[in-house]
Amino acid sequence: MHILVTGAAGMIGRKLSARLVKDGHLNGHKIDRLTLIDVIAPEKPAGFAGTVDFSPSDLSSPGAAAKAVADRPEVIFHLAGVVSGEAETDFEKGYRVNLDGTRTLFEAIRTADFKPKVVFTSSIAVFGTPFPPSIPDDFHLTPLTSYGTQKAICELLLADYTRRGFLDGVGIRLPTICVRPGKPNKAASGFFSSIIREPLAGQEALLPVADTVRHTHASPRAAVGFLVHAAGLTRQQLGTRINLSMPGISCTVGEQIEALRRVAGNKVAARIRRAPDELVQRIVAGWAEQLDAKRARNLGFKAEASFDDIILAHIEDELEGKIAN
């Protein structure tokens, strides 16, 4: 089986590539070729015996998408995109990469006339306030960012290209990925990860919002699991509504901190310092607190069972089991 991963140099892209290499197969077929593309050159995943092609390319640039699908990969994980903050500050780039890049890929698939499985990573940013306490699967698409708009448009395209028989798509709306490995970034959502990651690494973390703020999280490991599981779903299982909100752990910041205390002790949890930030508070107030994700759960998508498990996954996957005391 030949698999194409776009956005392969990103955090999820690298973890997905590593998982595919580790599994060695997908949907019961041996993986013998990986095509990894990104705007920066992706790394070769360790320990893969098959062929790996790298392509540092921007899907929205002329010919790039046609080249990427020329050898007709059976499964395409389309993760490429610019993040929420960049799509908001650079309007043209956001539309070019997130919308035109995706549409160009879909058009390349349509005109090449093969019918790959396409797993598209969408986001809960397709939803915008006002929200009910828990967002149902059939809730209106009312994004309040350009990023969310681009994701919602790509979901609609994916559904239409699937309905028309040009590809076999499934869109998965990821909740906030927590704990993100690496350095703190300036994303407004960054603190959800940093209040766990930094204390576990022996560093202080700043908490800009109240303990009562509720949000939905899934680990990077769970996100990769969603992608792999999505690739195995059939049209019959999905029906006509192929874009799905993924499950996650809905909890308050206070509950995140209590989980950290249970897993790592008081000393670690004490490394969180309250530093209220009105801008972050205002942004976060517009985000979804909870999603039903009933359809996804019924289709077998599995998130962690508790925020404790999310922390434990981070300690296992990123810290080799070690907590800084």
Place this chain on the structure above:
Amino acid sequence: MHILVTGAAGMIGRKLSARLVKDGHLNGHKIDRLTLIDVIAPEKPAGFAGTVDFSPSDLSSPGAAAKAVADRPEVIFHLAGVVSGEAETDFEKGYRVNLDGTRTLFEAIRTADFKPKVVFTSSIAVFGTPFPPSIPDDFHLTPLTSYGTQKAICELLLADYTRRGFLDGVGIRLPTICVRPGKPNKAASGFFSSIIREPLAGQEALLPVADTVRHTHASPRAAVGFLVHAAGLTRQQLGTRINLSMPGISCTVGEQIEALRRVAGNKVAARIRRAPDELVQRIVAGWAEQLDAKRARNLGFKAEASFDDIILAHIEDELEGKIAN
């Protein structure tokens, strides 16, 4: 005030232009210029003292949109598009005209850096089955046609361009327009109009579905009223959710026929002949039966009060008050 109408040669475009000329003003401002564009040359509306520019052009062709907005019309009614059937049979044309044409128009507005009011005609085709008995304003966008997909994407673009301050948009989802004047066409929805229009004109009409089929209708006159009313709404009134399902009369085909009998008598109603058509039945089964349209009603959009009124509007507007006996 300078007003641009795209799709000005279409049925609604012509009726809107005539209404604007008759009113002579919009939102309290005298209309002194109309720019009418369409792929075929629009007719000059009778009795207009101001300047009328005609432009037979396709908005998706290079430079056409920039030219259309070069003189900065204060209000733009964007009606242009290919219809549902054509968007389904010609995939590329549907996306080119309905999506690229709209996006090119919005981009021309953004880069010209003025902030017109943009009234966009969307459709209830943005919704797809399975439906609740009455579709709420916050129902999921799950179109099941390429046309509905293109309309839903344009709604999302309109909302994002509005949120970013590039234009001041409002999208109105029209129910089925009934009674459409003119000859019978091959649209699957055509019979909703022809079972009224043909009998009133002394001709036989074929009814391909059961009397129990329920659907939502508004007259061409009401549709034009929605457009004019939408142009007068402020950002404050609309809030962030600027795309609105329009009200209409939800009734069964049997109720349509009873209304025809009340308005025009038994002899006219007897001109409807049952001719079941499985294909039409199957298509219509996927359509919305009823929409709440609560937000639109609260914002002052007015449809007819009964299907009788829809028939009376047709007799008045198209038949000079005369029914064929």
